[in-house]
Amino acid sequence: MKKYSVLLAIVALVLASLACQTIMGGGDNGFDTPEMPGVPQDSDDDFEAPTIPPVEQDGGDITVGGESPFPVTGDAFNVISTPQSVTYQTNMSADDVMKFYRDELSKQGYTEDTSMTTTFGGMIAMFFEGNGKTVVIGGAPVGDGSVSVTVAYQQ
Secondary structure (H helix, E strand, O other): OHHHHHHHHHHHHHHHHHHHHHHHHHOOOOOOOOOOOOOOOOOOOOOOOOOOOOEEEEOOEEEEEOOOOOOOOOOOEEEEEOOOEEEEEEOOOHHHHHHHHHHHHHHOOOEEOOOOOEEEOOEEEEEEEEOOEEEEEEEEEOOOOOEEEEEEEOO
8 A cells, every 4th residue: 555655656756847847848838929938928017927946058958956965867958956856857768767776876875675666667666765864766758758757855
């Protein structure tokens, strides 16, 4: 029963990461009309655009946020990081992503809880314990051949 609850939590994390991708430019949100980029079509003169965090763009890749305590793959793109989590996309396979985190987190003193590790249909769920913390990793195929990965401390 606990395993299904954890899987549900991982699926929720993955869906949240996909939502972040949509917010960061992967979906149509009614903004960016030719006349007024960044402003909704039905705006009036009193409309004030929302403030967003600093964004760096390099060759179409997006990086938002600051430092994250988690390693990311060398080909990571569309990176969104906080002191508690990181979400990104990679062109590595799900199996390669799992191997990457097994290697990297073991170097940081974490041990994988293999009883909770699950992979099916390209989706990833992994848990690591160590340093008094639990690290949760979730991943899912995006559809363009890449995998969306979210790594976070379990709260």
